[in-house]
Amino acid sequence: MTAYFPNVDKVKYEGTSTNNPLAFRHYDPEQKILGKSMAEHLRFAACYWHNFCWDGADIFGQPTFNRPWLAGENDMQAAKAKADVAFEFFEKSSIPYYCFHDTDVAPQGNSIDEYINNFSEMVDVLEAKQASSGVKLLWGTANLFSHPRYAAGAATSPDPEVFSFGATQVVHAMNATKRLGGENYVLWGGREGYESLLNTDLRQEREQFGRFMQMVVEHKYKIGFTGTLLIEPKPQEPTKHQYDYDSATVYGFLKQFGLENEFKVNIEANHATLAGHSFHHEIATAISLGIFGSVDANRGDAQNGWDTDQFPMDVSELTLVMYEILKSGGFTTGGFNFDTKLRRQSTSPDDLLLAHIGGMDSLALALKKAAKLIENDFLAEKIKQRYSGWNTDLGKQISDGQFTLESLANHATSKGFSPSISSGQQEYLENQVNGVLFD
Amino acid sequence: MTAYFPNVDKVKYEGTSTNNPLAFRHYDPEQKILGKSMAEHLRFAACYWHNFCWDGADIFGQPTFNRPWLAGENDMQAAKAKADVAFEFFEKSSIPYYCFHDTDVAPQGNSIDEYINNFSEMVDVLEAKQASSGVKLLWGTANLFSHPRYAAGAATSPDPEVFSFGATQVVHAMNATKRLGGENYVLWGGREGYESLLNTDLRQEREQFGRFMQMVVEHKYKIGFTGTLLIEPKPQEPTKHQYDYDSATVYGFLKQFGLENEFKVNIEANHATLAGHSFHHEIATAISLGIFGSVDANRGDAQNGWDTDQFPMDVSELTLVMYEILKSGGFTTGGFNFDTKLRRQSTSPDDLLLAHIGGMDSLALALKKAAKLIENDFLAEKIKQRYSGWNTDLGKQISDGQFTLESLANHATSKGFSPSISSGQQEYLENQVNGVLFD
Amino acid sequence: MTAYFPNVDKVKYEGTSTNNPLAFRHYDPEQKILGKSMAEHLRFAACYWHNFCWDGADIFGQPTFNRPWLAGENDMQAAKAKADVAFEFFEKSSIPYYCFHDTDVAPQGNSIDEYINNFSEMVDVLEAKQASSGVKLLWGTANLFSHPRYAAGAATSPDPEVFSFGATQVVHAMNATKRLGGENYVLWGGREGYESLLNTDLRQEREQFGRFMQMVVEHKYKIGFTGTLLIEPKPQEPTKHQYDYDSATVYGFLKQFGLENEFKVNIEANHATLAGHSFHHEIATAISLGIFGSVDANRGDAQNGWDTDQFPMDVSELTLVMYEILKSGGFTTGGFNFDTKLRRQSTSPDDLLLAHIGGMDSLALALKKAAKLIENDFLAEKIKQRYSGWNTDLGKQISDGQFTLESLANHATSKGFSPSISSGQQEYLENQVNGVLFD
Amino acid sequence: MTAYFPNVDKVKYEGTSTNNPLAFRHYDPEQKILGKSMAEHLRFAACYWHNFCWDGADIFGQPTFNRPWLAGENDMQAAKAKADVAFEFFEKSSIPYYCFHDTDVAPQGNSIDEYINNFSEMVDVLEAKQASSGVKLLWGTANLFSHPRYAAGAATSPDPEVFSFGATQVVHAMNATKRLGGENYVLWGGREGYESLLNTDLRQEREQFGRFMQMVVEHKYKIGFTGTLLIEPKPQEPTKHQYDYDSATVYGFLKQFGLENEFKVNIEANHATLAGHSFHHEIATAISLGIFGSVDANRGDAQNGWDTDQFPMDVSELTLVMYEILKSGGFTTGGFNFDTKLRRQSTSPDDLLLAHIGGMDSLALALKKAAKLIENDFLAEKIKQRYSGWNTDLGKQISDGQFTLESLANHATSKGFSPSISSGQQEYLENQVNGVLFD
Ligand SMILES: [Co+2]
Ligand SMILES: [Co+2]
Ligand SMILES: [Co+2]
Ligand SMILES: [Co+2]
Ligand SMILES: [Co+2]
Ligand SMILES: [Co+2]
Numbered sequence A, B, C, D: 001m002t003a004y005f006p007n008v009d010k011v012k013y014e015g016t017s018t019n020n021p022l023a024f025r026h027y028d029p030e031q032k033i034l035g036k037s038m039a040e041h042l043r044f045a046a047c048y049w050h051n052f053c054w055d056g057a058d059i060f061g062q063p064t065f066n067r068p069w070l071a072g073e074n075d076m077q078a079a080k081a082k083a084d085v086a087f088e089f090f091e092k093s094s095i096p097y098y099c100f101h102d103t104d105v106a107p108q109g110n111s112i113d114e115y116i117n118n119f120s121e122m123v124d125v126l127e128a129k130q131a132s133s134g135v136k137l138l139w140g141t142a143n144l145f146s147h148p149r150y151a152a153g154a155a156t157s158p159d160p161e162v163f164s165f166g167a168t169q170v171v172h173a174m175n176a177t178k179r180l181g182g183e184n185y186v187l188w189g190g191r192e193g194y195e196s197l198l199n200t201d202l203r204q205e206r207e208q209f210g211r212f213m214q215m216v217v218e219h220k221y222k223i224g225f226t227g228t229l230l231i232e233p234k235p236q237e238p239t240k241h242q243y244d245y246d247s248a249t250v251y252g253f254l255k256q257f258g259l260e261n262e263f264k265v266n267i268e269a270n271h272a273t274l275a276g277h278s279f280h281h282e283i284a285t286a287i288s289l290g291i292f293g294s295v296d297a298n299r300g301d302a303q304n305g306w307d308t309d310q311f312p313m314d315v316s317e318l319t320l321v322m323y324e325i326l327k328s329g330g331f332t333t334g335g336f337n338f339d340t341k342l343r344r345q346s347t348s349p350d351d352l353l354l355a356h357i358g359g360m361d362s363l364a365l366a367l368k369k370a371a372k373l374i375e376n377d378f379l380a381e382k383i384k385q386r387y388s389g390w391n392t393d394l395g396k397q398i399s400d401g402q403f404t405l406e407s408l409a410n411h412a413t414s415k416g417f418s419p420s421i422s423s424g425q426q427e428y429l430e431n432q433v434n435g436v437l438f439d
């Protein structure tokens, strides 16, 4: 096969003075920021599905992309051609990691046996390609939402045979992820939700979901997979309502089934906003709950109510996200995955490269600016000062449980507490952040 | 004081043939439905605040209502005049319960001492009025969001003195609730959230919130309050984001602090929709999590992004809500509270009566229709049939933990599982429900 | 071909006592309401596309429906098989009208010539089928959004050849509509909008759009088509923003290009809510602007931000919509089209019938209840009384232009006007409406 | 009165190296950009209402701000004290313009006469203050939404006496605006909408609204006011639905009443997003319709469904807005008004200065970056190239009306048009814009 991306050999850092749109202006993998290289901080990954399995069709329109390797869809030869293009892209784009669903890389087949054989053969192919290219696997996952059998969910299906089929795919996807050195294993429950409460037993489905996740944890230990298990929250779409609505909801689910130390979340920017939260909120919330794991960096459109999966370009927002991540210690096994889609009109092969370059540069810039925020950490300073009362005797005694509600009331009454608020200084802080972003 | 509602003595059930707008067409308190009276099922309550403390002002406009008792707002005489009108209304409207915030019924005063004295004096007044009228207290609560000291939260305030002031109010409000025979005590964290993540420490605030709630539980047991503690979720407004976002979020919070058996939720229809959920969803979710407690029945506007607090009139939706509640065993200590506001143009005293009558009749009708749904329970039948696979050997063995992920995968593979979906019959069920609603 | 819907011969009215789910409980075509038959009032139509061209795939999932006629998609034989099933359905469902896009009924082909030939041949087929079945055409339209050539719009494409291709399809679709006795011709500009303002010239695209619509009007008169031209507003999806956002926006567009007497709107319930309006609002607004034409009755989901295209089941809302339509004189050439989709899990052939039956019964019930609203028209009475001041001398003189701003101010000042509001009685009116709906 | 803002004499430009938070880092009034000074480009205005009439109360909370001049609210002495603080602020903040409602600057009084006298006296005060300070009036307006008489609208009130009272206020506010040299006169119809369609006559209210606006135009010419008349669109809040929903809706209204050459729009960023549009969209749309006038720069919160009126800080978005404005020729009589509110916790007097400084610096920065976009105008270049087909013979002949739909179809058919799309390059353009923003 000839090259699908003939216009570039490998995307390189050229700095802001370059006029080459196929070069990085900010992402310099080896550049050190706060003691680690940019590559180590950002841990970029590209996805197999939107880039190499999607043809540009949407719900109102036919394919627009020229993807010659999709011609024979249910065919191993096509799967190998797809892998060739995928790894050509991973290498040329300088993205160190990739992610896949089982059925992205191998034909789903017409039976469990076909599925297993196809996937197994393609894992061999991927293993060889990883070895020769140096590209690594950030995470694997199983697609339990596209096949019609999953129309009513997989783990939460009313049919235990569907549950079992899903379990089968997860076993093989987890095993493959381990073999390919994947650093995480992700579960996104695209159909784990409901279309109508009229035909749904919420309690039953939740129990099934809990048991499924427990089985995943047991399997992880059984096979000695040392990566992180991740749940990706999403509030709705394709179903009316999904059980993994957002990080706080996932946290409650994990607590219910004793899983809060076994799973972390893979936060997608677009899913945060669909759930009514800012991306920043979801990151900060997951960190505050101790379940932050990894990020799908694709953004939504502020006016559209579905997953537009656009490339992350809002450096202001990304800087605050990066600031939270850095303050929490940075990624461990997680990273920034581009679960991003080209616009349907972006029909040139170069568009795939350009879009990833833009996303990577935006995050690299955000990293640099977040580091500046940390170097002169006026936000931390403000917070320290704002909450300083909790380091006084009163604050500590409350926190330490030395007051009952009544004894505290008596204390407040006898002291005649009459607290007034001091300025939250929100606008001042916003000004200061803009200073770091733009000066 | 002369009567504020001169046009009616007591609102009575007159049936659907009446032309009297100040009569019930459906709410017949003594009528038996599924073995209990309507009054016992519905447990209606009216709120003190929107009805008797609000003057019709909104953020863009001045008061429109003629509420003579509000003239001397910070004054005990005015508070007593307000109580007179409130109880005139409770009695005339045939609503058996009421609800209040501490500062609804008594002036907040200029110090803790004044607060305590004012409130104490008014609790005496309320006690006498309850005794003479037979009106009962569904729940009490403390207003920890209106005074400027709470601008940055109460339990989650950066200032422990504010936390302490809040604790003081809650002690007095809980004690009063107990004394007045209140069947529940509610906590709505109107300012327990953030305006900006830039000046907020989520983890710290969450710890404070957890400790506060633990103190509330301890106090409940200490004073021997036997009612239910309720948290009322709301996602945003007045703050950008509130910690009690929705039932699933509250559940996670309760689990984190070991409180899941101590609190239930008070679900407000309008808050459900602001959180991106249907009212039905929030009710069903709370029930499935075992934390359903009580309901604020006020609906929002589907196109407006703030709490419009309208009276519940959508009998179709209310029927499904009522169905869920009946299936779960009905209210125990909870009930349907009208945390509802008149429209700002509804300036006639009769409007207050008419609005409650409409809400009560809508819920009474929903109760009758929900009972019909239960009598021929095709929804339960469909669910039983749809999930019947979980009663087979395969289903039970999965549920009982007899399979590992791998052994289940092996089982599915050796059996060659190839499940297909059967119809979810959503449209059919919707037709059947409409049949019950309208035939 | 054997029957695809073997379980019914023809859906008939059986009244509310029936247990037959494949019968109408309310839609009795011949029943007279306010002097016209139900069939004449409601003018139901079924759509070709969602029913017979869609396989159950969504953006995250593969087909779930068994639609044998879709097997050979780009093939005339398949198109004829599809027409067989479609007309089997139209006849059996007792729906008097249907609607189609050119490329629903005929393969799009690989060139203009193929398109023309395929479509022409299928129009013959449709003509014969209409004749033998008695099914009539409510409206035809051209699909200018699915083919990749239309990815950047048709009339508003940056490429005049795409504009020309679109014009070609519209000529043929209009001609076919005329020949088949269609009562309207619809234009829905699915891609007439933008994905990004960065590459869009709004003024240029608007000029193109205006010219296109003028050409459509000229062609209508040239061929002597006596039906109504309809524009279907939609705010977004598939594009980020569409120019035909809502009725008020379309009105401004029509006024700009002198087309306000040539086009009416085809209002879709789901598009109304996506635009931030209630369905009721869009209907009432179009009527008040004199551009109300026809309705696509499919509703959305109040919590989902995309076109779910569900069957209309909310009798309360539909009653108010029906009330507005009746008050405006009823449909002329328009009707209620079901631009509705089955849920993806509704995989049984009967589901297609059941869903339409539910929608038709809901609208029939709404018609009966709207007629009751009109018989005792307390809404009109309230409005008459509320605006009665505009029938006084002052009101008439203002309306008739007898005051300048200044002379009116002088008048108000000299008279010392000090108007106060009287109650808007919203809750009372809601109660009364519920009385009609449910008593 | 002593100074309310003692910490600064006058905010000055100090450049990005300053550590003084009470200085401009980017806004250098005299600095020339594309041939005009920053002050001439940006034409900043501060508002009287949120800054000097609002006390920090919200719908759930009491005042938090210390605003001593609000003590005697309905009192001329207080009004003069307020004017002293307002002009102290305007001068110290270096904001050249201000804006007011009639009832911001003068007590509304208890009768028309009192209103007229109070306002007249305060206009004298303002005139003197403008003269001594050099502060100019960007626009005046009348508050036709706060007083209870306007609860059901002013121009669209069911009561013609309310219409007349509104007319009286507008006469006086227009006359005052002329006398004070105001460059525009604004109409924001805060209550010109409906709460419920049940009691609303849309057609009647629209006619009233049209007549009112015509009277305003007539009065403008009568008094020789040479400024611009502006309508400020807002979709909802305080009412359920407002008639001036967005720019496209206002355009249709203007066309209906022959007013499209008499009014322009005052676009508020927050209202754009409440209407489901981006701020950028509303600006670009108004420009494309020829009705762009002025801007209220306050932004909303992407997750909150009400007017949060925050200061504009998103330099990326503001740059694109500024680019559109510059490309359209820049402001004529319009400018950037801060219709902005402090956060309720921003209780320090300095917060008012800091917030405006941040907004001004963000817009100044946006101006500089927009100028860079124009200097190397790759966006215009892309658009020129993308639409170049419309400069070919085919494109011109279509635009010039030389084709009928049929002749164009024949042309396309005979030529065998088979257009394919070329890349829209959205991601590439986003990358390039980010380059200008951040490099
Ligand atoms: Co994702
Ligand atoms: Co996504
Ligand atoms: Co409530
Ligand atoms: Co509420
Ligand atoms: Co439609
Ligand atoms: Co649609």
Ligand SMILES: [Co+2]
Binding pocket: D232, D268, D296, D339
């Ligand atoms: Co404004």
Ligand SMILES: [Co+2]
Binding pocket: D268, D270, D271, D307, D309, D339
């Ligand atoms: Co505003």
